Amino acid sequence: MRGRWLSYPVALILILAFSFALPRLMPGDPLQAIYGGEMLTEMSPEAYAELERRYGLDRPLAEQILVYLERLAQGDLGRSYYFGCPVPEVIGGALPWTLLLAGSAFVLSSLLAIWLGIESGWRRNGTTGHGLLWLIGLVNGFPDFFLGILFLLLFGVLLNWFPLAGAMTPYAGYTGWALALDVARHLALPLAVLTLTNLTAVFLLTRGSMVTVLGERFVLTARAKGLRDRVVRYRHAGRAALSPVTARLGVRFGQLFTGAVFVEVVFSYPGIGGLLHNALTMRDYPLLQGLFLLITVSVLAANALADCILVRVDPRAGHAH
Amino acid sequence: MHIDYWGAVKHSTAGRLGTGLLLAVLAAGAAAPLWPHAPEAFSQAVLQPPSATHWLGTNDVGQDVAAQLLHGARRSLAVAVAAGCLTTVLSFLIGAAAALGGRLADTALMRLTDAMLAIPTVVLVIVLAAYVPLRFTGLVLVLAFTGWATGARVVRARTLTLKNRAHVLAARTFGASRRYLLLRHILPDIAPVVLVAFIQTAQRAVLLEAGLAFLGVGDPDAPSWGMMLHQALGFYYTPAWSWWLLPPGIALAVTLFSFLLLGSALEPLLDPRLRRDEHA
Numbered sequence: 001m002r003g004r005w006l007s008y009p010v011a012l013i014l015i016l017a018f019s020f021a022l023p024r025l026m027p028g029d030p031l032q033a034i035y036g037g038e039m040l041t042e043m044s045p046e047a048y049a050e051l052e053r054r055y056g057l058d059r060p061l062a063e064q065i066l067v068y069l070e071r072l073a074q075g076d077l078g079r080s081y082y083f084g085c086p087v088p089e090v091i092g093g094a095l096p097w098t099l100l101l102a103g104s105a106f107v108l109s110s111l112l113a114i115w116l117g118i119e120s121g122w123r124r125n126g127t128t129g130h131g132l133l134w135l136i137g138l139v140n141g142f143p144d145f146f147l148g149i150l151f152l153l154l155f156g157v158l159l160n161w162f163p164l165a166g167a168m169t170p171y172a173g174y175t176g177w178a179l180a181l182d183v184a185r186h187l188a189l190p191l192a193v194l195t196l197t198n199l200t201a202v203f204l205l206t207r208g209s210m211v212t213v214l215g216e217r218f219v220l221t222a223r224a225k226g227l228r229d230r231v232v233r234y235r236h237a238g239r240a241a242l243s244p245v246t247a248r249l250g251v252r253f254g255q256l257f258t259g260a261v262f263v264e265v266v267f268s269y270p271g272i273g274g275l276l277h278n279a280l281t282m283r284d285y286p287l288l289q290g291l292f293l294l295i296t297v298s299v300l301a302a303n304a305l306a307d308c309i310l311v312r313v314d315p316r317a318g319h320a321h
Numbered sequence: 322m323h324i325d326y327w328g329a330v331k332h333s334t335a336g337r338l339g340t341g342l343l344l345a346v347l348a349a350g351a352a353a354p355l356w357p358h359a360p361e362a363f364s365q366a367v368l369q370p371p372s373a374t375h376w377l378g379t380n381d382v383g384q385d386v387a388a389q390l391l392h393g394a395r396r397s398l399a400v401a402v403a404a405g406c407l408t409t410v411l412s413f414l415i416g417a418a419a420a421l422g423g424r425l426a427d428t429a430l431m432r433l434t435d436a437m438l439a440i441p442t443v444v445l446v447i448v449l450a451a452y453v454p455l456r457f458t459g460l461v462l463v464l465a466f467t468g469w470a471t472g473a474r475v476v477r478a479r480t481l482t483l484k485n486r487a488h489v490l491a492a493r494t495f496g497a498s499r500r501y502l503l504l505r506h507i508l509p510d511i512a513p514v515v516l517v518a519f520i521q522t523a524q525r526a527v528l529l530e531a532g533l534a535f536l537g538v539g540d541p542d543a544p545s546w547g548m549m550l551h552q553a554l555g556f557y558y559t560p561a562w563s564w565w566l567l568p569p570g571i572a573l574a575v576t577l578f579s580f581l582l583l584g585s586a587l588e589p590l591l592d593p594r595l596r597r598d599e600h601a
Binding site for chain 1: 432433434437440443448451453528532535536538550554557558566
């Protein structure tokens with residue numbers, strides 16, 4: 001089943017084609033999509049013609065594609081006209097915040113979901129197991145932005161425990177531990193929301209696979225040996241139940257990224273999601289296109305990486321469809 | 322082959338609760354035109370708390386929140402049904418074509434499916450909506466063309482196992498055409514899979530429609546829950562959150578939850594071993 005790797009180049013081509021087509025899909029002038037309305041009206045006809053030549057818009061479509069790919073290969077994503085500097089620079093400034101938020105949510109939600117999944121699978125017929133299943137199903141019904149709004153209202157506005165917006169207190173001049181504490185306080189609410197909304201998939205997967213594994217003979221053997229409950233639960237059954245969870249790593253990364261977009265908007269967090277929202281509101285098309293490429297290509301890369309890891313961890317996966 | 326859909330829904334708590342919630346949302350959507358206030362009518366009464374005339378108060382430009390909420394139900398359900406149907410038809414056609422269309426078609430369609438699954442389509446839809454204003458039809462088309470992959474994969478897998486079953490083989494030896502096989506033998510057998518795929522894509526459609534409007538790139542002329550959340554979020558520090566910000570969010574959560582419950586109630590139908598025998 002080597003053909004499966006072919007899907008990544010296919011996906012990459014789809015993404016590039018879409019990104020190339022985006023400005024040309026807009027009714028009217030593609031340059032308007034690249035540079036924005038106001039700038040074009042102020043421009044002299046010579047400058048306009050120069051721009052047209054630079055983007056290859058006066059040439060046939062096939063050559064336009066080549067020009068586009070060439071500019072992309074040079075890392076030229078255009079200039080954000082809202083921030084007035086190159087797109088990679090703008091994105092680079094926001095990326096660390098999203099990595100902090102999404103990264104810690106990834107670790108936290110994975111650990112929590114696996115733990116709860118194992119416990120709930122172990123007690124699949126008891127009230128605790130059923131209760132957990134319903135509770136997590138309920139959380140899953142909440143769109144991430146509405147859960148974010150609820151947390152914002154409850155812990156931010158009503159209880160006033162956490163700051164309402166941003167990633168740190170501006171102009172506070174904190175250093176060292178005070179700065180770390182400030183960042184953590186701002187991170188707490190978005191992190192909690194993102195962790196909760198990303199719990200479900202892994203929880204259900206671990207629980208389901210735990211229930212299957214518990215019926216296997218090696219679990220019976222482990223019990224017959226007189227091992228303690230906890231050892232059977234985690235070292236024997238739990239470990240075997242984790243393989244399908246690894247398989248979902250890549251997909252989860254994608255969900256986490258898009259989830260972070262919505263959560264960041266609610267909490268005005270200055271990461272990729274906040275930037276995307278800004279670009280949407282300002283119709284900052286070059287930035288929008290750059291963000292689209294960054295998010296889609298990194299999710300694609302994560303998927304490919306997760307596939308690699310999975311084949312290493314579980315050789316059977318290489319043969320499955 | 323008889324599959325007792327209603328029985329599966331009726332006999333589980335999740336199914337009954339899901340049906341009840343969905344019916345409530347449907348009733349709200351049906352009642353929308355009867356409501357005394359129009360959702361877009363402005364008035365002088367700005368940010369009024371709930372009262373006898375405005376049951377859920379008014380927003381920052383004096384529009385009736387309850388009217389917007391009811392019309393939002395129509396919008397969400399319309400998008401859910403339209404996008405759900407179109408996506409499921411696409412999934413079924415692509416999945417069945419891959420399974421029955423020979424090796425080359427299978428390889429090509431499955432690589433495309435895998436590619437679609439690896440792309441974060443939510444971001445794609447958001448960015449697209451910023452370039453091209455998505456009205457109802459546009460939104461439904463975009464949702465369908467980005468959402469068919471998961472369903473297609475399941476349909477293909479099920480069709481492959483059915484293809485070599487005795488009754489299908491028998492029909493083939495009698496010279497049944499592919500179309501006949503598909504409609505008379507494959508479709509009835511994989512109907513539960515198709516139904517669950519419909520529910521999941523309908524749920525995705527509701528969530529994405531609301532998400533787009535929440536980010537401010539939805540249809541500006543259609544009152545929707547996402548748009549209400551988008552506008553009300555700017556006023557969360559005023560008392561208005563309790564009647565303006567919470568109701569659309571709760572309505573959205575209830576709708577999504579009802580789809581989720583119905584999906585899990587129908588899950589036993591997916592596995593024939595778990596199916597309840599009618600005479601048992």
